[in-house]
Amino acid sequence: MIRLQRSMIEGLTGPAPSVQAVCDALQNAIELEHATIPVYLYALYSLDETKNAEIADIISSVAVEEMLHMTLSSNVLNALGGSPVIDQPDFIPTYPGPLPGGVQSDLTVNLAPFSMTQLQTFLQIEEPEDPLNFKALAVTDTITIGEFYDAISRAIGLLGDGAFVDPPRNQVGPDLMWNSIVVTDVATAQQAITTIVDQGEGTKTSPDAGVGGGYAHYYRYMQIQKGHLLVPVQGGTTPEEQYAYTGAPVPFDASGVYAVPTNPGNPPGYAAGSAQAFANDNFNYTYTSLLKALHALFNGDVSQDQFNRAIGLMMSLKGQAKAMMSGIPNPAVLAGPSFQYQPINPLIG
Amino acid sequence: MSYLNALRLHFAGQFQSNVSTVNNDPGHFDNASFKARYQHMEGNHMIPPNGWFNPQGDAAFRLLGCTVNSAWMPSGQVTGSDPVLGYIVADSDGSVPAKLVDLDPEQQLVSQIWGLKVRIADADGNTLMQGDFEPAAFMDIWDRATGSGSGDIGAGAAYQSVLCNLQWGDVSASPFLTALQQAAETGVLSIKFNVDGLNMDFTSPNFMCGRIAGTIGPATISEPRHLVIGRQFMASAAQGGNFFTPVGGINFCAAVVDSEAGCIYLDLGNALSTTAPGAGLNNLGDLTLSVSGDATPLGTIPATGTGGYAGDGWYEQTAGVVALPLTVAQLQAVAAAPLVLAGNSGITISEWSNGAFVRADAFVHRLSPGDSIEIPVYAMQWGQPLAGASLSFVLDSNQLQTNTDSFPYVSASPPVATPPTALTFDATAAPTDDCGMALLALSTSDPGTPRWFNNGTDYGIDGQVYGIRPSFTDAAMNAGPVNQWNFISFLLWSGYTPANPVTWTDVQPIFQQYANLYPVMIRFLNMADYESVKAHAGLLSLAFGLDVADPNSMPVTRDLSPAKRAAILAWLQNPLPGAVAPPARVAMAEAPESLATIAPAGAAAPPRGGKAAAAARRLILQAR
Numbered sequence: 001m002i003r004l005q006r007s008m009i010e011g012l013t014g015p016a017p018s019v020q021a022v023c024d025a026l027q028n029a030i031e032l033e034h035a036t037i038p039v040y041l042y043a044l045y046s047l048d049e050t051k052n053a054e055i056a057d058i059i060s061s062v063a064v065e066e067m068l069h070m071t072l073s074s075n076v077l078n079a080l081g082g083s084p085v086i087d088q089p090d091f092i093p094t095y096p097g098p099l100p101g102g103v104q105s106d107l108t109v110n111l112a113p114f115s116m117t118q119l120q121t122f123l124q125i126e127e128p129e130d131p132l133n134f135k136a137l138a139v140t141d142t143i144t145i146g147e148f149y150d151a152i153s154r155a156i157g158l159l160g161d162g163a164f165v166d167p168p169r170n171q172v173g174p175d176l177m178w179n180s181i182v183v184t185d186v187a188t189a190q191q192a193i194t195t196i197v198d199q200g201e202g203t204k205t206s207p208d209a210g211v212g213g214g215y216a217h218y219y220r221y222m223q224i225q226k227g228h229l230l231v232p233v234q235g236g237t238t239p240e241e242q243y244a245y246t247g248a249p250v251p252f253d254a255s256g257v258y259a260v261p262t263n264p265g266n267p268p269g270y271a272a273g274s275a276q277a278f279a280n281d282n283f284n285y286t287y288t289s290l291l292k293a294l295h296a297l298f299n300g301d302v303s304q305d306q307f308n309r310a311i312g313l314m315m316s317l318k319g320q321a322k323a324m325m326s327g328i329p330n331p332a333v334l335a336g337p338s339f340q341y342q343p344i345n346p347l348i349g
Numbered sequence: 350m351s352y353l354n355a356l357r358l359h360f361a362g363q364f365q366s367n368v369s370t371v372n373n374d375p376g377h378f379d380n381a382s383f384k385a386r387y388q389h390m391e392g393n394h395m396i397p398p399n400g401w402f403n404p405q406g407d408a409a410f411r412l413l414g415c416t417v418n419s420a421w422m423p424s425g426q427v428t429g430s431d432p433v434l435g436y437i438v439a440d441s442d443g444s445v446p447a448k449l450v451d452l453d454p455e456q457q458l459v460s461q462i463w464g465l466k467v468r469i470a471d472a473d474g475n476t477l478m479q480g481d482f483e484p485a486a487f488m489d490i491w492d493r494a495t496g497s498g499s500g501d502i503g504a505g506a507a508y509q510s511v512l513c514n515l516q517w518g519d520v521s522a523s524p525f526l527t528a529l530q531q532a533a534e535t536g537v538l539s540i541k542f543n544v545d546g547l548n549m550d551f552t553s554p555n556f557m558c559g560r561i562a563g564t565i566g567p568a569t570i571s572e573p574r575h576l577v578i579g580r581q582f583m584a585s586a587a588q589g590g591n592f593f594t595p596v597g598g599i600n601f602c603a604a605v606v607d608s609e610a611g612c613i614y615l616d617l618g619n620a621l622s623t624t625a626p627g628a629g630l631n632n633l634g635d636l637t638l639s640v641s642g643d644a645t646p647l648g649t650i651p652a653t654g655t656g657g658y659a660g661d662g663w664y665e666q667t668a669g670v671v672a673l674p675l676t677v678a679q680l681q682a683v684a685a686a687p688l689v690l691a692g693n694s695g696i697t698i699s700e701w702s703n704g705a706f707v708r709a710d711a712f713v714h715r716l717s718p719g720d721s722i723e724i725p726v727y728a729m730q731w732g733q734p735l736a737g738a739s740l741s742f743v744l745d746s747n748q749l750q751t752n753t754d755s756f757p758y759v760s761a762s763p764p765v766a767t768p769p770t771a772l773t774f775d776a777t778a779a780p781t782d783d784c785g786m787a788l789l790a791l792s793t794s795d796p797g798t799p800r801w802f803n804n805g806t807d808y809g810i811d812g813q814v815y816g817i818r819p820s821f822t823d824a825a826m827n828a829g830p831v832n833q834w835n836f837i838s839f840l841l842w843s844g845y846t847p848a849n850p851v852t853w854t855d856v857q858p859i860f861q862q863y864a865n866l867y868p869v870m871i872r873f874l875n876m877a878d879y880e881s882v883k884a885h886a887g888l889l890s891l892a893f894g895l896d897v898a899d900p901n902s903m904p905v906t907r908d909l910s911p912a913k914r915a916a917i918l919a920w921l922q923n924p925l926p927g928a929v930a931p932p933a934r935v936a937m938a939e940a941p942e943s944l945a946t947i948a949p950a951g952a953a954a955p956p957r958g959g960k961a962a963a964a965a966r967r968l969i970l971q972a973r
Contacts, residue, residue, distance in 0.1 A: 275554040282365075282411065282446075289442045296443070308891055309444045312901035315873065315888070316445040319407055322872040328405045329390070329551040343442060343474030346414055 001127040003142035004032075008101040009151040017155035019163050023082035025152050026073050030084055031100040032145070033069040033196070035093045036125055038339035039109055040066065043122075045321040046113035046336065051256025055114065055224050058250070062126075062217045065199050065209075071172050071180050072192040074298040076156070078170035079183035080163055087295035089341040096263050099125070103142050111339065112262040113325075116252065119224055126217040128201035146201055153193045161185040170300050176307045179212045206239055219243075223250050258325045258334055265338030276335035278346070279324040283337040285345035286316050292343075350569040351577050352509075352539040353605040353614040353670065355423040356532055357566035358469075358525065360438040361665035362415030364544055364561040366449045368408055368460075370401035372866045372906070373959040375454040375752070375762035378810045379802040380861050382760070384942075388868040390551065394953035395757035397944060400868070401959060402549050403557060407869045408905045409446040410462050412439055415561065417469070418666045420525045423610060432471070433525040438565070441466035442474060445900045447482070450907050452713055452840050455750050455765050455800075456814045457963035458592075459486040459713045459838050463907060464900025467512055467540065469526065469565075477520050478530070480512030480538060484898060485575050486713045489601045489619055489834055490960065491593040493545050496625040500957025503626050504592055505545035505600070507619040511574045512538040512565070532567035539568035543618040543669065546627020549958050560627040562618060562668040571784055573710035573727050578785065579605040580613075580688055580732045581706040582620070582698045585830040591961040593833065598622065598633060599690060599698040601832055606683060606732055611675055613638070613647070613683070615690070618669025620698070621658065632659040634693030638673055641687040641699060648673035652692070685731050701829030704731040707740055707819050709789070712837045717911055718771075718795035718844045723788040724837060726778070726819050734785030739822035740778045742789055744769055745836055746816050747969035756952040763800035765968070766815050771796035771841055777822055789819070789837070795844035808858040811910060812842035833969070842910030851920040852927030853879050859913055863904055883924040890921045 008028055011021030040063040047056045074084040085091065093100055095111040102109075107125070112118045128146070143151070156163075164185050173182045181192045199209045202216030207230065209216045215223075215230055222245065223229050229247030236242045264270065270277035290313040297306050317337075322328075324335040371377055377387050389399045415438040420427035427433060440447060447465035451457045465482035485508050493505030515533055520526035529538070542563025548555040572578055582602045584595030593600070602620035606613045615638065622631045632653065637646035650671050652659045658671075675683065689699040709726045716722065728735040746766035754761040771794050778787040801809035818836040821827050847855040857879070864876035873888075875881040882889065892903035893914060909917075954962075 273554055275552075275556070278554045282409075285442070286445065289444065293443050308895065308899075308901065311888070311891065312445045315901075319869060319872045323405065323407075323869075329403060329556055332552070344437060344439065344470070344472070345411065 001144055002099060002125050003103045003106040004101045004145060004148050005103055006141045006143055008148050009143060012151040012155040015158070017158055019080055019159060022152060022155050022159060023077055023080055025148070025155070026077040026080070026082065027085060028101050029073040029149070029152065029196075030070055030077065030086070031091060031093075033066050033073060034086075034091070035099045035109075037063055037066050038092070038095070038111060040122070041317075041321065042111045042336060042339070043114040043118055045318070045325050046258050046260055048256035048258065048326070051253040052114070052251075054248075054250045055252060058220050058224060059114075059122075061214060062220055065212060065217070068177060068179055068212070069196045069199070070294075071177050071298075072196055075171050075181065075183040076189045076192050078298065079165060079168065079189060080156075080159075081165045081169070084295070084298040086298065087292045091291065092339060092341055095265060095339070101148075106142070110262050111264065111336065113257050113260050113336070115254075115257065116225070119221060122221045123218060123225065126200060126221060128216070128218055146197055149193050149197050153190050156189045156193075157186055159186070164189070170298060170302055172297060172302055172307070176302070176304065207243055223247075224252065227251065258327070260325050260334050260336035264336045265340050269338065270335065275330060275333045276324075279320070279335050280338055281342065281346040283317065283320045283324065284340050284342035284347070286313060286320060287337070287339060288342050289313055290317065291341070350539070350567050350572065351579075351605065352541050352564040352566035352568075353577055353579060353603070353616055354539075354566040355421060355607060355610045356525075356528055357564050357670070358417050358420040358433065358529075359562070359564050359666065359668040359670065360415045360417050361560070361562040361668060362438070363413040363555070363558050365409060365411040365413055365558045366544075366547070367406045367410075367557045368403065368449050368451075368959070369406035369867055369869060370403045370959055371868065372451070372454055373401045373457070373962065374398070374758050375810060376758055376760035377866060378454060378862060379760065379807060380858055380865060381803060381807040383865045387759070387865070394956070396948040396952065397942075398757040398759055398947060403551065404868055406557065408448040408450060410449040410465060411446050412467070412561065413558065415439065421672070422525060422528055427525050431523050431525050433469075433523045435472055436477065436523075437470050437472060437474075438563075439468045439470050439474070441479075441900070442468070442476070447900050448905050450905065452486075452715075452838055453814045453908065454810060455762060456816075456838050456840070457750060457960060458490060458748065458834070461486045461713055461907075462508065464898060464902070467565075475518070476516075477518040477523070477526060478515065480515045481898075482512055482540065483510045483574055485510035486838075487544070488575075488712075489593075489832070491595065491600045491619075492590040493600070493619075494623045494626040494628070495631060496623075496628070500591055500955065500961035501547050501959065502549055504547070504960060505543060505619055505623075507541065507543045509539075509541040509575045509577070511568050512540055529565075529567070535568060535570050537568040537570065537574075538565055540565045541616070541618070545623065547958070549956070562664055564616075564618070564668045564670055573725065575712070576708055576710050576727060577603040577605060577616070578727065578729050578732065578734055579603045580700055580704070581729070582688070582690060583701055583706075583830045583832065584698050586833065591957065592964050595698065597695065597697040598692075599696060602698070604688070604732070606675070606680065608680055611677070611680065612672045613675055615650075615671045615673065616669060617650075617658070617671060618664075621669065629661065630659050630664055633696045636690055636692045636696075639689050639691070640682050641689045641702075643682070647675060647679050647683065703826060703828040705729070705735065705821065705826050705828060707738075707821055708835050709819060709837045714837065715840045715842070715907065716793050717842050718793055721790070721792040723790050725786050726789055728781045728785045728787065728821070734781075734783065736781055736783050736785060738781045738785070738787070738826070740781065740787045740819055741776055741822040742774055742778070742817050742819055743776070744772070744815065745818035748833060748836065748967050749814055749816055750963045750966035751968065751971070752966045756949060757954045760802070762966075763802070763810060765813065767799055767813065768796055769815075770794070771813065772815055772817070772839065774817065789817070791817075793841050796841050798843050808862065811908065811913070812840055815839040815841060840908065842912070845910060845912040845916065847916040847919075850923060850925055851916050852925040853920070854927030854929060856917055856920045857927070857929045859909070859917065867905070879924075879926060886921045886924050890918060893917055893921065
C-alpha cells in the first residue's frame with residue numbers, strides 16, 4: 001500500500017474546507033492518476049504480446065481505467081470551477097521517484113520493463129487500504145490513497161451543492177468516454193470519486209470494481225503474481241471464501257520481455273544523435289502533444305473532434321513505443337520511451 | 350503572389366518520411382499469393398524478394414529541428430533584433446504526425462503529404478502561427494546528388510502548397526510576423542519546400558530522414574495553390590539516371606519579377622545539384638541571369654565568396670531563393686523576352702522561347718465511378734496569367750509504372766490506364782480566363798477490376814490509374830522542352846456493391862490486404878482476423894470515419910474508395926461473420942520455396958529504393 005504525505009489533504013479535514021483546497025487536492029489527484037500511466041504502459045509495451053498476451057491484457061485494462069480516473073477527477077475539478085493543469089513540464093513525475101504526493105521513503109517508482117519485481121510496485125500502488133492498518137497509522141503523517149479520496153469526498157459534501165458551477169462546465173461525459181460521469185453536484189462528484197476508489201481498490205466487501213466490471217486493480221495484478229485468473233467459487237460466506245486464484249493460467253514468459261533499459265530518462269539519458277534518442281524524441285514530442293490535447297479537452301474544448309485527436313495520439317504513442325521497444329527498424333537497437341515533457345522536436349536542435 | 354515575395358522567411362532542417370515499403374511491389378497486393386517474408390526487411394540486393402527497405406514504416410511525415418534561418422521584408426533583410434530569426438518551423442503539437450502517401454503502387458511518383466499542420470513557434474515551442482498544409486504531391490523529382498549515392502538517396506523534389514485555417518498567437522514582438530499576419534488577410538499563406546538526401550540505412554539514427562529547406566510567404570486566393578504564376582525555366586532530359594537529369598545541369602525552376610520592388614525572385618531550391626545526398630551544392634560557376642541573346646547579364650549569383658551559393662550554409666539560409674535587383678530598363682527588357690540562367694560551360698536553363706507554360710494546379714486526384722470534376726489548369730506567359738488560351742488534354746500513361754514478372758518483383762504487375770474509356774473528358778477546354786485558368790472537365794465510369802490477379806479472379810489492386818497531360822492547343826505555343834512530370838495523375842476506383850447486410854465475407858479481402866501490406870497494424874490489431882477486427886470495431890469506426898485530410902484517418906494510404914469505406918463503416922456497426930473461402934492459390938503460396946526459384950542465379954537489385962525502382966518501371970522506359 002502506498003503512503004501519501006498528509007499535506008495532500010491539508011485544508012480538507014476541518015469543518016469548513018474551502019473550494020480552493022478541494023480544487024488543489026483534485027489537481028493532485030489528476031497528477032497522481034496520470035503518474036501511474038507511464039509506469040504501466042512502459043511495462044505493457046515491453047511485453048511481446050505473442051508470448052505474454054494474458055499479462056498484457058491485464059495491464060492494459062488497468063491503464064485504461066487510470067485514464068478514466070484522470071477524466072473523472074478533471075470533471076469534478078471543473079464542476080467546482082477549477083481548471084485542470086496538464087500541459088506543464090512538472091505535471092509529469094520524475095522516474096525514478098515517488099508518485100505525486102507520495103512519501104519518498106515509501107515507494108520509488110521506476111519506468112521499467114515488465115518483471116515480477118516491477119509487478120510488486122504495481123501491487124503496492126494498488127493495494128487496498130486495510131482498516132486495521134488504518135487505525136494504527138492514523139496518527140502518523142501519512143495517508144493512503146483511499147483516505148486521500150475519502151477526504152476529498154467528505155470535503156465536497158461539506159461544500160454542498162452550492163459550490164458547483166451552474167450550468168455544468170467542461171465535462172467529459174459518457175458520450176465521449178465510457179463510464180465517465182458528468183459532475184454537477186455533490187452526489188455526482190461523490191459518485192465519480194467512488195468509481196475511482198472502487199476501480200482502484202475494490203469495495204470493502206468484494207474484489208469487484210463496481211463500475212466498469214472486472215476486478216479492482218490490485219486483484220487484477222495479483223492474478224499475474226498468482227499465475228491464475230481470479231474466479232468466483234462456490235460455497236463460501238466471506239469475501240475471502242467466495243473467490244480464488246484458480247482460474248485459467250496467467251503465465252509469465254520471461255523471454256517475452258524486450259530488453260529495454262530501466263528509467264531511460266535518468267541522466268545522462270540516450271546519447272545525443274543516437275537512434276534511441278531519435279525514437280525517444282519523437283515519442284516524447286507526441287506524448288507532450290497528448291498532454292496538450294488533454295489540457296485543451298479538459299479546459300473547454302469538449303468535442304468529439306478533440307477527443308478523437310487525443311485518442312489518435314494515444315494510438316500513435318502505442319505504435320511508437322511498441323516499435324522502439326521491440327527493435328524496429330533495427331533489431332540491434334532497443335529503446336524505451338522516457339515520458340518526458342518535450343514541446344519541440346528533436347529535444348536538441 | 351506567392352512565397353516568391355519581398356515578404357518571406359526561409360527555414361531548413363530535417364524531415365522524416367517513415368513510409369512503409371511492402372506496397373512497393375504491386376504483386377504484394379495479391380492476397381492469394383502473399384507470403385510472410387514479404388513483411389520482412391530486405392536482404393542484401395533484395396534476396397529473397399521481400400518487404401523492401403522499411404516494411405514496418407508507419408507513414409509518419411515529420412518536421413524535425415527546422416529553424417527560421419533568414420527572413421525578408423520589403424524594407425530589406427530582417428536583422429537579429431527581430432525574434433523571428435530564433436524561431437522554429439514545426440509540425441503539430443496537438444495531433445499525430447502527418448502522413449506521406451503514394452497514390453498507387455503503379456504511380457508512386459506523386460507522393461502526397463496529408464494532415465500536416467505547420468507551425469511557426471518560439472524556441473520553447475510556443476505557437477505564434479499555425480496553419481493546415483493543404484495536401485500536396487511532390488513535383489520535379491530529379492537526380493540531384495551528382496556524387497556518391499544514387500537512387501532515392503540522391504533524389505531531390507519539391508512541394509508547394511498553401512497553409513489555411515491560420516491561427517495566430519501574439520506576434521507583436523516580431524515585425525516580420527506582424528507583417529506576415531497582415532499580408533495573410535486572405536486567410537492563406539504560400540509554402541514551398543525542397544527535400545533531398547533521404548537516408549535509407551536502417552542502422553542509422555537518421556533512417557528515413559532527409560534535408561528540408563523551404564520558404565513561407567503570402568498567398569493570393571485567386572492564384573493557384575501548388576504552382577507559381579511566374580517565369581518557368583524548362584530543362585531537357587538527358588539520357589540515363591533514375592528520375593530526371595537535366596541536360597544543362599539545372600533542374601526546372603520558377604522566378605517572379607516584382608516590378609514594384611525592382612527585382613526578380615529566382616527559386617533555385619530544387620534546381621542546383623549537390624556534391625552528395627543532402628550535402629552542399631556543386632560549384633557550377635557564377636550563375637548569370639540574362640535575357641536570351643543579350644551579352645550583358647541582368648545579374649549574377651556568385652558561386653563562391655561572400656554569399657556564394659556553393660559555400661557552407663547558403664542553401665540553409667536561403668532555401669535556394671535569390672533576389673536579383675533589376676533597373677527600370679531591365680524590367681522593361683525582361684517583360685517579354687526569354688530568360689536564361691547559365692554558369693560554367695554547358696550549365697544552362699532557359700524559358701521557352703515564347704515564355705509560355707501550362708500546368709494543372711492540383712495534379713493528383715482520386716475519383717469514384719460517376720464522379721464529375723473540373724480541374725483548374727493554368728496558362729501563363731512571361732510570368733503573367735495568359736488569358737484566352739486554348740488548352741488541350743490527352744491521355745498519357747507513359748510515366749505510370751508496371752513491371753514484368755522479373756526479379757525482384759514477385760509477379761508481373763497488372764496493366765495501367767485500361768480501360769481508357771472509363772475517363773471521359775473534353776480534349777479541348779474553354780479558353781483560359783483572366784487568371785489564365787481553364788477547367789479540365791472530366792467524368793468517370795466504372796473501370797471494373799482490371800487489376801485483380803489470376804486473370805481477374807483474385808482480389809487485387811482497386812480501380813485503375815491514369816494520366817492526362819495538358820498542353821497548348823496551338824502546337825506552336827509549345828515552344829520548348831516538356832517536363833515529363835507535368836501531367837495529372839488519377840486513381841479511379843472500381844465500382845463496389847457489397848451484400849446487404851454487409852458481412853465479413855465482403856470486407857475480409859479489404860482488411861486482409863491492409864494486414865498484408867502494413868505490418869505496422871499488428872501493433873494494434875490483426876486486421877486479417879475476424880475476432881480481432883470485431884474487438885476493435887469502436888476504434889476502427891472512429892478512424893475509418895474521419896475525413897481523409899485528418900492525420901488519423903484510416904487507411905493511412907488514402908486508397909480506399911468511398912463505396913468500400915461505406916461498406917466497412919456499416920460492417921463495423923454490425924460486424925456480422927461470414928464465410929471466407931480460401932483463395933484457390935493459398936496452398937501454392939504456402940508451399941516451401943527454394944531460393945533458386947525466387948532469386949535466380951546472378952539476380953541482384955541495386956540498393957536504390959522505392960521511388961527509383963518505380964521510376965525504372967515507367968512505361969516510357971519500357972517502350973524504348
